[in-house]
Amino acid sequence: NRQWVLRQRPQGLIKPGDLELVEAPIPALNDGEVLIRTIYLSLDPTNRTWMNEAEGYLPAVPLGGVMRGLTLGVVEESKSERHKAGDIVSTAAGGWSNYAAVADNVVSRVHRAPGLPLTANMSVMGMTGMTAYFGVTDVLKAKEGETLVISAAAGAVGSIAGQVAKARGARVIGIAGGPEKCRWLTEELGFDAAIDYKNEDVGDALDRLAPGGIDLNFENVGGDIMIAVWNRLKVHGRMAVCGLISAYNATRMPPSPNFSRIITHRLQVQGFLVLDYQHRAKEMVAEMGPWLANGQIKWKVHVDDGLEGALDSLNRLFTGDHDGKLLVRVSEE
Numbered sequence: 380n381r382q383w384v385l386r387q388r389p390q391g392l393i394k395p396g397d398l399e400l401v402e403a404p405i406p407a408l409n410d411g412e413v414l415i416r417t418i419y420l421s422l423d424p425t426n427r428t429w430m431n432e433a434e435g436y437l438p439a440v441p442l443g444g445v446m447r448g449l450t451l452g453v454v455e456e457s458k459s460e461r462h463k464a465g466d467i468v469s470t471a472a473g474g475w476s477n478y479a480a481v482a483d484n485v486v487s488r489v490h491r492a493p494g495l496p497l498t499a500n501m502s503v504m505g506m507t508g509m510t511a512y513f514g515v516t517d518v519l520k521a522k523e524g525e526t527l528v529i530s531a532a533a534g535a536v537g538s539i540a541g542q543v544a545k546a547r548g549a550r551v552i553g554i555a556g557g558p559e560k561c562r563w564l565t566e567e568l569g570f571d572a573a574i575d576y577k578n579e580d581v582g583d584a585l586d587r588l589a590p591g592g593i594d595l596n597f598e599n600v601g602g603d604i605m606i607a608v609w610n611r612l613k614v615h616g617r618m619a620v621c622g623l624i625s626a627y628n629a630t631r632m633p634p635s636p637n638f639s640r641i642i643t644h645r646l647q648v649q650g651f652l653v654l655d656y657q658h659r660a661k662e663m664v665a666e667m668g669p670w671l672a673n674g675q676i677k678w679k680v681h682v683d684d685g686l687e688g689a690l691d692s693l694n695r696l697f698t699g700d701h702d703g704k705l706l707v708r709v710s711e712e
C-alpha cells in the first residue's frame with residue numbers, strides 16, 4: 380500500500396517535498412468498516428485548497444495526514460452490513476492511497492449507468508455533472524434566450540454546464556485557453572461562441588459577442604476573466620460562483636470586481652457547493668441520463684496512470700494541460 384502524505388503547506392504551485400509518497404501497511408478493519416482498493420482517484424482543483432491553512436468548507440488536510448480525495452474503488456474485505464466484497468463504491472474518505480479502511484456510513488454504492496464506462500461515475504454522472512447541472516438549473520435557473528458566459532468552459536464542469544444551459548435554451552459563450560479547446564466548444568458541443576483568453580482580449584470579445592450585455596455568469600476562474608464578465612452583466616444579472624481556480628495557487632489574491640455594481644445593477648451573486656446537492660442526485664440522473672444515452676451531451680475524461688504521478692497530474696488543472704475530467708487510474712477495474 381502506498382499513500383501520499385502532506386508534509387508542508389505548498390506556496391504557489393505544488394513542489395516536490397510538499398507531499399511525499401510513503402509505503403504503509405494495508406489497514407486492518409474495525410467493525411463497521413470496509414477495505415477499499417482504489418481504482419480511480421478524482422483530481423479536483425479544490426484539492427489544492429485543502430492543502431492550505433486558510434478557512435475552507437472542509438478542514439485543511441493536517442500535516443502528516445494522507446491527502447484527501449474522492450475515490451472510486453472495489454470493496455476487497457468487509458466488516459459492514461451495508462457493503463460486501465466486490466461492491467463498487469465511492470468515498471471522499473479514502474484519500475490518495477492504494478487501499479483505505481473506511482467507515483461504511485461514508486461510502487456510497489456506485490450505480491453504473493447502463494452502457495457507460497465506470498469513468499462516467501467519476502465525471503459526468505458524478506460530482507462534475509452534479510456541479511454543472513445544479514449550477515445551471517438551480518443556482519442560475521438559466522432560461523430560454525438568456526446569454527450565459529462560462530469560464531474554464533472546456534474543463535470538466537464548464538463543458539457540461541454549457542451543454543445543460545444549451546438544452547435549457549440559453550445562448551452560451553465559453554471562455555477557454557487555446558484554439559483547440561475553443562474549437563471543441565463551438566464545433567462539437569454546440570456552444571454559440573468561444574473566447575480564447577490566451578490569445579484575445581476577453582472584454583473586447585464579450586463586447587463583440589454580447590453587445591447587449593450578459594444575463595448569466597457561471598464562474599469557475601475569478602480574477603481578470605471574472606471582472607471582464609462582471610463589468611458586462613446586465614441589470615438583474617445573475618452569477619453562480621462555482622470556483623475561483625486562478626486564486627488556488629496564488630500567493631497574492633487576484634483582483635476583485637467592483638461590488639458597487641451589485642447595487643447599481645441589482646445583481647444576484649450566489650456561491651454554491653455540490654455537497655449541498657447530494658440528496659438531489661436523482662434529479663440530475665433523470666434529466667441527464669437520456670441526454671447521455673442519446674449523445675446530446677458529450678463528455679471527456681483524461682486518465683493518467685499511476686498514483687506515483689498524482690502531483691504532476693494535479694498540476695495539470697492549473698496549466699490546462701488535460702482534456703476532460705482529470706482522473707488517476709490507481710489500479711485496474
Ligand code: NDP
Nearest residue numbers: 424531534535536555556599621622623624625652653699
Ligand atoms: P477543469 O477540468 O475545468 O480544470 C481546470 C481548468 O481551469 C483548466 O483546464 C484551465 O482551463 C482552467 N484554468 C486553470 N487555471 C486558470 C487560470 N489561472 N486562468 C484561467 N483558467 C484557468 O476542472 P473542474 O471542472 O474540476 O473545476 C472547474 C471549476 O469548478 C474550479 O474552479 C473548481 O474549483 C470548481 N468546482 C466547484 C465545485 C463546487 O461544488 N462549487 C465542484 C467542482 C468544481 P484552460 O485550459 O481553459 O485555461
